[in-house]
Amino acid sequence: MKQKKLILFIVLSYIFAWGCWLPVLDKIESSPFDSVPVVLLLFFIGAYSPTLAGIFLTAFFDGKSGLQELKSRLRLRRKEMKWMLISLGIGPVLVGLAFLGYLVLNGQVGEVNVGLLPWLPIVFIVPVIFGPLAEEFGWRGFLLPLLDPRSRPIRSSVIVGFIWALWHAPLFWAKSGTAISGFEVTIPMVALFFVAVIGSSFIYTWVFNNTSGNIVMAILIHLGMNSSGTIRGMLFPDMGLGDSLDFYMIYVAVLWVVVVLIITIRSPRWGFLKG
Template structure:
Protein backbone atom coordinates (compact mmCIF):
# COMPACT_ATOMS: atom_id res chain seq x y z
CA UNK A 1 0.00 0.00 0.00
CA UNK A 2 1.33 3.44 -0.89
CA UNK A 3 2.29 5.69 1.98
CA UNK A 4 1.77 9.42 1.64
CA UNK A 5 5.20 11.04 1.89
CA UNK A 6 4.74 12.86 5.19
CA UNK A 7 2.00 10.81 6.81
CA UNK A 8 2.62 8.62 9.86
CA UNK A 9 3.99 5.20 8.99
CA UNK A 10 3.37 1.93 10.78
CA UNK A 11 4.98 3.11 14.02
CA UNK A 12 2.82 4.67 16.76
CA UNK A 13 2.27 8.41 16.48
CA UNK A 14 5.01 10.35 18.20
CA UNK A 15 4.53 13.46 20.24
CA UNK A 16 6.81 16.36 20.92
CA UNK A 17 7.99 19.57 19.33
CA UNK A 18 9.95 17.87 16.53
CA UNK A 19 7.05 15.54 15.67
CA UNK A 20 4.64 18.49 15.53
CA UNK A 21 6.94 20.61 13.36
CA UNK A 22 9.18 18.21 11.40
CA UNK A 23 9.93 20.63 8.55
CA UNK A 24 10.90 23.47 10.86
CA UNK A 25 13.04 21.09 12.89
CA UNK A 26 14.73 19.81 9.74
CA UNK A 27 15.66 23.22 8.37
CA UNK A 28 16.84 24.52 11.75
CA UNK A 29 19.03 21.45 12.22
CA UNK A 30 20.32 21.47 8.63
CA UNK A 31 21.39 25.10 8.92
CA UNK A 32 22.74 24.76 12.47
CA UNK A 33 24.77 21.59 11.92
CA UNK A 34 26.32 22.86 8.68
CA UNK A 35 26.92 26.43 9.82
CA UNK A 36 28.55 25.24 13.07
CA UNK A 37 31.10 23.37 10.97
CA UNK A 38 31.60 26.38 8.70
CA UNK A 39 31.75 28.89 11.60
CA UNK A 40 35.51 28.68 12.38
CA UNK A 41 36.24 29.02 8.66
CA UNK A 42 33.99 32.08 8.35
CA UNK A 43 35.36 33.66 11.53
CA UNK A 44 38.91 33.00 10.40
CA UNK A 45 38.23 34.49 6.99
CA UNK A 46 36.73 37.61 8.55
CA UNK A 47 39.70 38.09 10.84
CA UNK A 48 38.41 36.64 14.11
CA UNK A 49 41.61 34.62 14.42
CA UNK A 50 40.20 31.09 14.66
CA UNK A 51 41.81 30.08 11.38
CA UNK A 52 44.18 31.66 8.87
CA UNK A 53 42.57 34.16 6.55
CA UNK A 54 42.26 31.49 3.84
CA UNK A 55 41.50 27.78 3.97
CA UNK A 56 43.37 25.98 1.23
CA UNK A 57 42.41 22.73 -0.52
CA UNK A 58 42.07 19.95 0.47
CA UNK A 59 40.97 21.46 3.81
CA UNK A 60 38.16 23.35 2.08
CA UNK A 61 36.82 20.16 0.50
CA UNK A 62 36.89 18.27 3.79
CA UNK A 63 35.18 21.14 5.56
CA UNK A 64 32.40 21.34 2.96
CA UNK A 65 31.90 17.56 2.88
CA UNK A 66 31.59 17.44 6.67
CA UNK A 67 29.17 20.37 6.76
CA UNK A 68 26.98 18.81 4.07
CA UNK A 69 26.96 15.37 5.68
CA UNK A 70 26.10 16.71 9.13
CA UNK A 71 23.60 19.26 7.81
CA UNK A 72 20.99 18.07 5.27
CA UNK A 73 21.70 14.36 5.72
CA UNK A 74 22.09 14.45 9.50
CA UNK A 75 18.99 16.60 9.94
CA UNK A 76 16.92 14.31 7.70
CA UNK A 77 17.98 11.18 9.58
CA UNK A 78 17.46 12.71 13.03
CA UNK A 79 14.03 14.19 12.33
CA UNK A 80 12.84 11.09 10.46
CA UNK A 81 13.93 8.85 13.34
CA UNK A 82 12.15 11.06 15.88
CA UNK A 83 8.92 11.37 13.90
CA UNK A 84 8.49 8.12 11.94
CA UNK A 85 11.01 5.76 13.48
CA UNK A 86 12.49 2.82 11.60
CA UNK A 87 9.65 2.69 9.08
CA UNK A 88 10.35 6.30 8.11
CA UNK A 89 14.07 5.64 7.79
CA UNK A 90 13.36 2.63 5.56
CA UNK A 91 11.13 4.79 3.36
CA UNK A 92 13.85 7.45 3.08
CA UNK A 93 16.39 4.78 2.20
CA UNK A 94 14.05 3.28 -0.40
CA UNK A 95 13.77 6.64 -2.15
CA UNK A 96 17.56 6.97 -2.24
CA UNK A 97 18.05 3.68 -4.09
CA UNK A 98 14.94 3.91 -6.29
CA UNK A 99 16.53 3.16 -9.64
CA UNK A 100 13.69 1.36 -11.45
CA UNK A 101 12.37 4.35 -13.34
CA UNK A 102 12.08 5.06 -17.05
CA UNK A 103 15.39 5.23 -18.89
CA UNK A 104 14.30 8.65 -20.14
CA UNK A 105 14.82 10.12 -16.68
CA UNK A 106 18.42 8.93 -16.75
CA UNK A 107 19.00 10.33 -20.23
CA UNK A 108 17.48 13.68 -19.34
CA UNK A 109 19.46 13.89 -16.10
CA UNK A 110 22.81 12.79 -17.54
CA UNK A 111 22.60 14.38 -21.01
CA UNK A 112 19.77 16.89 -21.04
CA UNK A 113 20.88 18.82 -17.96
CA UNK A 114 24.49 19.39 -19.15
CA UNK A 115 23.15 20.41 -22.55
CA UNK A 116 21.03 23.06 -20.84
CA UNK A 117 24.19 24.50 -19.26
CA UNK A 118 25.95 24.51 -22.63
CA UNK A 119 22.92 26.06 -24.33
CA UNK A 120 22.82 28.83 -21.74
CA UNK A 121 26.44 29.77 -22.43
CA UNK A 122 25.84 29.65 -26.18
CA UNK A 123 22.78 31.89 -26.04
CA UNK A 124 24.15 34.42 -23.55
CA UNK A 125 27.67 34.56 -25.00
CA UNK A 126 26.69 34.28 -28.65
CA UNK A 127 29.50 31.77 -29.20
CA UNK A 128 29.60 28.07 -29.99
CA UNK A 129 31.38 25.65 -27.62
CA UNK A 130 34.94 24.67 -28.55
CA UNK A 131 34.40 20.92 -28.27
CA UNK A 132 37.93 20.21 -29.54
CA UNK A 133 39.23 21.60 -26.24
CA UNK A 134 37.83 18.55 -24.45
CA UNK A 135 40.51 16.35 -25.99
CA UNK A 136 38.47 13.73 -27.82
CA UNK A 137 36.75 10.53 -26.63
CA UNK A 138 39.08 10.19 -23.64
CA UNK A 139 37.21 13.09 -22.10
CA UNK A 140 34.25 10.82 -21.36
CA UNK A 141 36.29 8.69 -18.96
CA UNK A 142 37.67 11.69 -17.08
CA UNK A 143 34.18 13.21 -16.97
CA UNK A 144 32.74 9.98 -15.53
CA UNK A 145 35.37 9.91 -12.78
CA UNK A 146 34.80 13.59 -12.05
CA UNK A 147 31.04 12.98 -12.00
CA UNK A 148 31.34 10.34 -9.27
CA UNK A 149 33.67 12.52 -7.21
CA UNK A 150 31.35 15.51 -7.52
CA UNK A 151 28.35 13.38 -6.50
CA UNK A 152 29.96 11.97 -3.37
CA UNK A 153 32.41 14.66 -2.25
CA UNK A 154 30.93 17.77 -3.84
CA UNK A 155 27.58 17.58 -2.10
CA UNK A 156 24.75 16.28 -4.34
CA UNK A 157 24.41 12.86 -2.70
CA UNK A 158 24.27 14.05 0.89
CA UNK A 159 22.40 17.25 0.11
CA UNK A 160 19.60 15.53 -1.80
CA UNK A 161 18.88 13.04 0.98
CA UNK A 162 17.73 16.07 2.94
CA UNK A 163 16.42 18.58 0.39
CA UNK A 164 14.48 16.28 -1.90
CA UNK A 165 14.38 13.02 0.06
CA UNK A 166 13.01 14.55 3.26
CA UNK A 167 11.89 18.15 2.78
CA UNK A 168 10.22 18.30 -0.63
CA UNK A 169 7.61 15.56 -0.08
CA UNK A 170 6.57 17.21 3.18
CA UNK A 171 6.47 20.69 1.67
CA UNK A 172 4.29 19.38 -1.15
CA UNK A 173 1.82 18.00 1.38
CA UNK A 174 1.32 21.53 2.71
CA UNK A 175 1.87 23.74 -0.32
CA UNK A 176 1.13 23.79 -4.02
CA UNK A 177 4.00 21.99 -5.82
CA UNK A 178 5.25 25.21 -7.41
CA UNK A 179 5.20 27.01 -4.06
CA UNK A 180 6.99 24.05 -2.44
CA UNK A 181 9.75 24.18 -5.06
CA UNK A 182 10.09 27.95 -4.58
CA UNK A 183 10.36 27.72 -0.78
CA UNK A 184 12.83 24.85 -0.95
CA UNK A 185 14.89 26.65 -3.59
CA UNK A 186 15.20 29.77 -1.42
CA UNK A 187 16.11 27.84 1.73
CA UNK A 188 18.52 25.63 -0.21
CA UNK A 189 20.26 28.66 -1.70
CA UNK A 190 20.54 30.61 1.56
CA UNK A 191 21.99 27.57 3.31
CA UNK A 192 25.05 28.04 1.05
CA UNK A 193 25.82 31.57 2.29
CA UNK A 194 28.87 30.64 4.43
CA UNK A 195 30.48 29.10 1.35
CA UNK A 196 30.78 32.57 -0.15
CA UNK A 197 33.70 33.06 2.25
CA UNK A 198 35.65 30.56 0.13
CA UNK A 199 37.10 32.54 -2.80
CA UNK A 200 37.41 29.48 -5.06
CA UNK A 201 33.82 28.40 -4.40
CA UNK A 202 32.58 31.96 -4.93
CA UNK A 203 34.44 32.29 -8.24
CA UNK A 204 32.96 29.01 -9.49
CA UNK A 205 29.44 30.00 -8.37
CA UNK A 206 29.04 33.24 -10.24
CA UNK A 207 30.91 35.69 -8.02
CA UNK A 208 30.40 37.31 -4.64
CA UNK A 209 28.92 40.53 -3.34
CA UNK A 210 25.21 41.37 -3.22
CA UNK A 211 24.75 40.95 -6.98
CA UNK A 212 26.58 37.64 -7.11
CA UNK A 213 24.62 36.26 -4.17
CA UNK A 214 21.32 37.44 -5.63
CA UNK A 215 22.13 35.75 -8.96
CA UNK A 216 23.09 32.56 -7.13
CA UNK A 217 19.82 32.51 -5.17
CA UNK A 218 17.75 33.13 -8.30
CA UNK A 219 19.60 30.39 -10.19
CA UNK A 220 19.18 27.93 -7.31
CA UNK A 221 15.44 28.56 -7.38
CA UNK A 222 15.33 27.65 -11.09
CA UNK A 223 17.31 24.49 -10.28
CA UNK A 224 14.75 23.69 -7.59
CA UNK A 225 11.84 23.84 -10.05
CA UNK A 226 13.65 21.61 -12.54
CA UNK A 227 14.85 19.11 -9.92
CA UNK A 228 11.38 18.94 -8.36
CA UNK A 229 9.97 17.92 -11.75
CA UNK A 230 12.56 15.16 -12.07
CA UNK A 231 11.97 13.97 -8.50
CA UNK A 232 8.19 13.90 -8.81
CA UNK A 233 8.17 12.40 -12.29
CA UNK A 234 10.52 9.61 -11.21
CA UNK A 235 8.20 8.76 -8.29
CA UNK A 236 10.25 10.39 -5.54
CA UNK A 237 13.57 8.93 -6.66
CA UNK A 238 16.32 10.65 -4.70
CA UNK A 239 18.79 8.87 -6.98
CA UNK A 240 17.46 10.80 -9.98
CA UNK A 241 17.60 14.05 -7.99
CA UNK A 242 21.24 13.29 -7.12
CA UNK A 243 22.06 12.72 -10.80
CA UNK A 244 20.41 16.01 -11.80
CA UNK A 245 22.24 17.94 -9.07
CA UNK A 246 25.54 16.27 -9.99
CA UNK A 247 25.04 17.01 -13.69
CA UNK A 248 24.55 20.69 -12.90
CA UNK A 249 27.72 20.82 -10.79
CA UNK A 250 29.77 18.67 -13.18
CA UNK A 251 28.71 20.75 -16.19
CA UNK A 252 30.05 23.90 -14.54
CA UNK A 253 33.47 22.24 -14.30
CA UNK A 254 33.45 21.53 -18.04
CA UNK A 255 32.08 24.74 -19.52
CA UNK A 256 35.22 26.79 -18.68
CA UNK A 257 37.15 24.53 -21.07
CA UNK A 258 34.81 25.09 -24.01
CA UNK A 259 33.71 28.68 -23.43
CA UNK A 260 35.52 31.87 -22.40
CA UNK A 261 36.13 31.54 -18.62
CA UNK A 262 34.29 34.75 -17.75
CA UNK A 263 31.18 33.43 -19.51
CA UNK A 264 31.43 29.89 -18.15
CA UNK A 265 31.81 30.98 -14.52
CA UNK A 266 28.97 33.48 -14.66
CA UNK A 267 25.61 32.56 -13.12
CA UNK A 268 23.73 34.36 -15.90
CA UNK A 269 23.86 31.56 -18.54
CA UNK A 270 22.55 29.01 -16.04
CA UNK A 271 19.88 31.42 -14.86
CA UNK A 272 18.73 31.95 -18.47
CA UNK A 273 18.69 28.30 -19.55
CA UNK A 274 17.31 26.74 -16.37
CA UNK A 275 14.96 29.67 -15.88
CA UNK A 276 13.50 29.04 -19.33
CA UNK A 277 13.24 25.31 -18.58
CA UNK A 278 11.51 26.06 -15.27
CA UNK A 279 8.95 28.32 -16.98
CA UNK A 280 8.22 25.67 -19.62
CA UNK A 281 7.76 22.97 -16.97
CA UNK A 282 5.49 25.18 -14.88
CA UNK A 283 3.31 25.96 -17.90
CA UNK A 284 3.19 22.42 -19.28
CA UNK A 285 2.46 20.79 -15.91
CA UNK A 286 0.16 23.64 -14.81
CA UNK A 287 2.42 24.24 -11.84
CA UNK A 288 2.29 20.69 -10.50
CA UNK A 289 5.83 19.80 -11.67
CA UNK A 290 4.96 16.15 -12.21
CA UNK A 291 3.26 15.59 -8.85
CA UNK A 292 0.16 13.36 -9.16
CA UNK A 293 -3.00 14.90 -7.85
CA UNK A 294 -3.52 12.12 -5.29
CA UNK A 295 0.03 12.77 -3.93
CA UNK A 296 0.21 9.08 -2.97
CA UNK A 297 3.84 8.25 -3.71
CA UNK A 298 5.67 6.02 -1.27
Protein backbone atom coordinates in the same frame (compact mmCIF):
# COMPACT_ATOMS: atom_id res chain seq x y z
CA MET B 1 4.05 18.06 13.06
CA LYS B 2 5.18 18.93 9.53
CA GLN B 3 6.02 22.47 10.61
CA LYS B 4 8.01 21.16 13.57
CA LYS B 5 9.96 18.80 11.31
CA LEU B 6 10.63 21.60 8.83
CA ILE B 7 11.93 24.01 11.48
CA LEU B 8 14.13 21.38 13.11
CA PHE B 9 15.56 20.38 9.75
CA ILE B 10 16.47 23.97 8.89
CA VAL B 11 17.99 24.60 12.31
CA LEU B 12 20.09 21.42 12.30
CA SER B 13 21.24 21.83 8.68
CA TYR B 14 22.22 25.45 9.12
CA ILE B 15 23.88 25.19 12.54
CA PHE B 16 25.87 22.10 11.57
CA ALA B 17 27.04 23.48 8.20
CA TRP B 18 27.67 27.04 9.28
CA GLY B 19 29.41 25.87 12.44
CA CYS B 20 31.86 23.92 10.28
CA TRP B 21 32.34 26.56 7.59
CA LEU B 22 32.47 29.91 9.37
CA PRO B 23 35.72 29.30 11.30
CA VAL B 24 37.62 28.35 8.11
CA LEU B 25 36.05 30.49 5.36
CA ASP B 26 39.26 32.38 4.64
CA LYS B 27 41.22 29.12 4.46
CA ILE B 28 39.07 27.35 1.82
CA GLU B 29 41.03 27.43 -1.43
CA SER B 30 39.69 27.88 -4.98
CA SER B 31 40.01 24.12 -5.27
CA PRO B 32 38.90 22.77 -1.87
CA PHE B 33 41.37 19.90 -2.23
CA ASP B 34 44.22 22.43 -2.06
CA SER B 35 43.07 23.39 1.45
CA VAL B 36 44.87 22.01 4.49
CA PRO B 37 43.37 18.68 5.68
CA VAL B 38 41.45 20.03 8.67
CA VAL B 39 39.85 22.75 6.52
CA LEU B 40 38.94 20.24 3.83
CA LEU B 41 37.43 17.95 6.48
CA LEU B 42 35.28 20.73 7.96
CA PHE B 43 34.25 21.84 4.48
CA PHE B 44 32.86 18.42 3.60
CA ILE B 45 31.41 17.62 7.02
CA GLY B 46 29.41 20.83 6.76
CA ALA B 47 28.33 19.93 3.25
CA TYR B 48 26.76 16.70 4.55
CA SER B 49 24.53 18.51 7.05
CA PRO B 50 21.29 18.28 4.97
CA THR B 51 21.64 14.53 4.44
CA LEU B 52 22.65 13.88 8.05
CA ALA B 53 19.81 16.04 9.38
CA GLY B 54 17.28 14.40 7.06
CA ILE B 55 18.25 10.86 8.05
CA PHE B 56 18.46 11.72 11.76
CA LEU B 57 15.05 13.42 11.85
CA THR B 58 13.46 10.60 9.85
CA ALA B 59 14.73 8.11 12.43
CA PHE B 60 13.75 10.37 15.34
CA PHE B 61 10.17 11.04 14.24
CA ASP B 62 9.29 7.95 12.21
CA GLY B 63 11.65 5.27 13.46
CA LYS B 64 12.43 2.13 11.53
CA SER B 65 9.38 2.44 9.28
CA GLY B 66 10.45 5.95 8.26
CA LEU B 67 13.96 4.81 7.42
CA GLN B 68 12.55 1.89 5.41
CA GLU B 69 10.31 4.29 3.48
CA LEU B 70 13.31 6.53 2.80
CA LYS B 71 15.28 3.51 1.62
CA SER B 72 12.40 2.43 -0.64
CA ARG B 73 12.71 5.73 -2.50
CA LEU B 74 16.16 4.65 -3.67
CA ARG B 75 14.73 1.77 -5.71
CA LEU B 76 14.81 2.18 -9.46
CA ARG B 77 11.78 0.98 -11.41
CA ARG B 78 11.97 0.02 -15.05
CA LYS B 79 9.21 2.46 -16.00
CA GLU B 80 11.33 5.30 -14.58
CA MET B 81 14.44 4.59 -16.66
CA LYS B 82 13.64 7.50 -18.99
CA TRP B 83 13.63 9.77 -15.96
CA MET B 84 17.13 8.59 -15.09
CA LEU B 85 18.33 9.83 -18.47
CA ILE B 86 16.46 13.11 -18.03
CA SER B 87 17.83 13.56 -14.51
CA LEU B 88 21.43 12.94 -15.48
CA GLY B 89 21.18 14.79 -18.78
CA ILE B 90 19.36 17.99 -17.79
CA GLY B 91 22.54 19.57 -16.35
CA PRO B 92 24.75 18.94 -19.40
CA VAL B 93 21.95 20.14 -21.70
CA LEU B 94 21.48 23.38 -19.74
CA VAL B 95 25.22 24.06 -19.61
CA GLY B 96 25.57 23.18 -23.30
CA LEU B 97 22.76 25.52 -24.35
CA ALA B 98 24.13 28.29 -22.14
CA PHE B 99 27.62 27.84 -23.58
CA LEU B 100 26.23 27.96 -27.11
CA GLY B 101 24.44 31.19 -26.21
CA TYR B 102 27.66 32.54 -24.71
CA LEU B 103 29.52 31.84 -27.97
CA VAL B 104 26.75 33.34 -30.11
CA LEU B 105 27.07 36.52 -28.03
CA ASN B 106 30.81 36.58 -28.83
CA GLY B 107 31.96 35.25 -25.49
CA GLN B 108 35.68 34.49 -25.23
CA VAL B 109 36.90 31.06 -24.12
CA GLY B 110 40.65 31.04 -24.80
CA GLU B 111 42.53 27.76 -25.08
CA VAL B 112 40.75 24.44 -24.60
CA ASN B 113 42.26 22.08 -22.03
CA VAL B 114 42.33 19.07 -24.36
CA GLY B 115 44.29 17.05 -21.80
CA LEU B 116 41.11 16.84 -19.72
CA LEU B 117 39.11 15.04 -22.41
CA PRO B 118 40.17 11.44 -21.56
CA TRP B 119 39.31 12.12 -17.92
CA LEU B 120 35.84 13.54 -18.50
CA PRO B 121 33.93 10.43 -17.32
CA ILE B 122 35.86 10.39 -14.04
CA VAL B 123 35.54 14.15 -13.56
CA PHE B 124 31.80 13.82 -14.17
CA ILE B 125 31.16 10.90 -11.81
CA VAL B 126 33.47 11.56 -8.83
CA PRO B 127 31.52 14.63 -7.52
CA VAL B 128 28.59 12.35 -6.63
CA ILE B 129 30.12 11.90 -3.18
CA PHE B 130 30.03 15.64 -2.57
CA GLY B 131 26.91 17.79 -3.21
CA PRO B 132 24.59 15.04 -4.53
CA LEU B 133 24.98 12.54 -1.68
CA ALA B 134 25.81 15.23 0.87
CA GLU B 135 22.57 17.14 0.34
CA GLU B 136 19.80 15.25 -1.45
CA PHE B 137 18.63 12.97 1.38
CA GLY B 138 17.87 16.27 3.06
CA TRP B 139 16.46 18.63 0.43
CA ARG B 140 14.44 16.14 -1.61
CA GLY B 141 14.51 13.15 0.74
CA PHE B 142 13.16 14.92 3.83
CA LEU B 143 12.27 18.58 3.21
CA LEU B 144 10.36 18.55 -0.08
CA PRO B 145 7.82 15.85 0.96
CA LEU B 146 6.84 18.03 3.94
CA LEU B 147 5.60 20.75 1.58
CA ASP B 148 2.96 18.82 -0.43
CA PRO B 149 4.87 19.04 -3.74
CA ARG B 150 2.15 17.28 -5.76
CA SER B 151 -0.66 19.63 -4.81
CA ARG B 152 1.52 22.76 -4.43
CA PRO B 153 4.54 22.24 -6.69
CA ILE B 154 5.29 25.91 -7.37
CA ARG B 155 5.09 26.91 -3.71
CA SER B 156 7.14 23.87 -2.68
CA SER B 157 9.82 24.57 -5.27
CA VAL B 158 10.22 28.18 -4.21
CA ILE B 159 10.40 27.35 -0.48
CA VAL B 160 12.91 24.52 -0.88
CA GLY B 161 14.94 26.61 -3.34
CA PHE B 162 15.11 29.56 -0.94
CA ILE B 163 16.11 27.40 2.05
CA TRP B 164 18.65 25.57 -0.10
CA ALA B 165 20.19 28.79 -1.44
CA LEU B 166 20.38 30.46 1.97
CA TRP B 167 22.09 27.40 3.43
CA HIS B 168 25.05 28.16 1.12
CA ALA B 169 25.36 31.76 2.37
CA PRO B 170 28.67 31.54 4.31
CA LEU B 171 30.38 30.09 1.23
CA PHE B 172 29.66 33.29 -0.72
CA TRP B 173 32.71 34.68 1.10
CA ALA B 174 34.89 31.62 0.44
CA LYS B 175 36.99 31.04 -2.66
CA SER B 176 34.85 28.04 -3.64
CA GLY B 177 31.67 26.24 -2.67
CA THR B 178 29.02 28.06 -4.71
CA ALA B 179 28.61 29.41 -8.24
CA ILE B 180 29.37 32.93 -6.98
CA SER B 181 32.26 32.09 -4.64
CA GLY B 182 35.30 34.12 -5.66
CA PHE B 183 33.21 37.05 -6.88
CA GLU B 184 32.63 40.23 -4.91
CA VAL B 185 29.62 39.59 -2.67
CA THR B 186 26.97 42.09 -3.74
CA ILE B 187 23.18 42.14 -3.60
CA PRO B 188 22.87 41.55 -7.39
CA MET B 189 25.28 38.57 -7.22
CA VAL B 190 23.46 37.02 -4.28
CA ALA B 191 20.11 37.61 -5.99
CA LEU B 192 21.40 35.93 -9.15
CA PHE B 193 22.45 32.89 -7.12
CA PHE B 194 19.06 32.67 -5.40
CA VAL B 195 17.26 32.94 -8.75
CA ALA B 196 19.44 30.12 -10.11
CA VAL B 197 18.94 27.80 -7.15
CA ILE B 198 15.19 28.39 -7.00
CA GLY B 199 14.99 27.72 -10.74
CA SER B 200 16.89 24.47 -10.25
CA SER B 201 14.46 23.55 -7.48
CA PHE B 202 11.63 23.52 -10.02
CA ILE B 203 13.53 20.92 -12.08
CA TYR B 204 13.91 18.69 -9.03
CA THR B 205 10.23 19.01 -8.10
CA TRP B 206 9.16 18.17 -11.65
CA VAL B 207 11.18 14.94 -11.62
CA PHE B 208 10.20 14.23 -7.99
CA ASN B 209 6.49 14.35 -8.84
CA ASN B 210 6.93 12.08 -11.86
CA THR B 211 9.00 9.42 -10.07
CA SER B 212 7.15 9.06 -6.76
CA GLY B 213 9.80 11.07 -4.93
CA ASN B 214 12.73 8.93 -6.03
CA ILE B 215 15.89 10.19 -4.30
CA VAL B 216 18.25 8.66 -6.86
CA MET B 217 16.79 11.00 -9.47
CA ALA B 218 17.56 14.01 -7.27
CA ILE B 219 21.12 12.76 -6.79
CA LEU B 220 21.51 12.39 -10.56
CA ILE B 221 20.17 15.89 -11.25
CA HIS B 222 22.55 17.36 -8.69
CA LEU B 223 25.44 15.37 -10.14
CA GLY B 224 24.68 16.41 -13.72
CA MET B 225 24.36 20.09 -12.87
CA ASN B 226 27.42 20.30 -10.62
CA SER B 227 29.69 18.20 -12.82
CA SER B 228 28.74 20.02 -16.02
CA GLY B 229 29.61 23.36 -14.45
CA THR B 230 32.90 21.99 -13.13
CA ILE B 231 33.83 20.51 -16.50
CA ARG B 232 33.05 23.80 -18.25
CA GLY B 233 35.47 25.60 -15.95
CA MET B 234 38.19 22.96 -16.32
CA LEU B 235 37.88 22.73 -20.11
CA PHE B 236 38.18 26.49 -20.53
CA PRO B 237 40.60 27.66 -17.81
CA ASP B 238 41.32 30.94 -19.62
CA MET B 239 37.81 32.23 -18.94
CA GLY B 240 38.24 34.89 -16.27
CA LEU B 241 35.77 36.00 -13.61
CA GLY B 242 34.07 38.41 -16.01
CA ASP B 243 33.67 35.72 -18.68
CA SER B 244 32.40 33.23 -16.12
CA LEU B 245 29.87 35.74 -14.84
CA ASP B 246 28.61 36.39 -18.37
CA PHE B 247 28.23 32.64 -18.88
CA TYR B 248 26.46 32.20 -15.53
CA MET B 249 23.91 34.90 -16.35
CA ILE B 250 23.16 33.22 -19.67
CA TYR B 251 22.89 29.87 -17.87
CA VAL B 252 20.34 31.27 -15.42
CA ALA B 253 18.31 32.70 -18.30
CA VAL B 254 18.34 29.34 -20.12
CA LEU B 255 17.41 27.55 -16.90
CA TRP B 256 14.32 29.71 -16.41
CA VAL B 257 13.22 29.29 -20.02
CA VAL B 258 13.29 25.53 -19.42
CA VAL B 259 11.45 25.95 -16.10
CA VAL B 260 8.67 27.93 -17.78
CA LEU B 261 8.36 25.27 -20.48
CA ILE B 262 8.18 22.52 -17.86
CA ILE B 263 5.50 24.33 -15.87
CA THR B 264 3.33 24.62 -18.99
CA ILE B 265 3.38 20.86 -19.68
CA ARG B 266 -0.09 19.47 -19.07
CA SER B 267 0.54 15.80 -19.87
CA PRO B 268 -0.43 13.43 -17.00
CA ARG B 269 2.79 11.49 -17.65
CA TRP B 270 5.16 14.42 -18.02
CA GLY B 271 3.44 17.34 -16.37
CA PHE B 272 4.69 19.58 -13.57
CA LEU B 273 1.29 20.25 -12.01
CA LYS B 274 0.06 16.97 -10.53
CA GLY B 275 -2.58 18.09 -8.07
